[in-house]
Amino acid sequence: MAPLYFPSAPVKLALVINKVKTETSEYYEGITILPVELAYMNSRLIVKPDEEWARIMDEVDSLSEELAIDKVE
8 A cells, every 4th residue: 555645735545556466577556545544444454554654644633633623613
């Protein structure tokens, strides 16, 4: 999985990728796009997420809290 970054926007999506090996080459292909929360939960089933994913999830959590506060006001 790879986080999808867009200029001046928090990370909200992750690209699920598959490594493809042929006799002559090796490359990655995109399979699907998931919300980062779902991607993070799924990745925890396979391996421990690295520090970058933890940082991304912190940003998502803080953005969600800000949006919730805005709705209350």
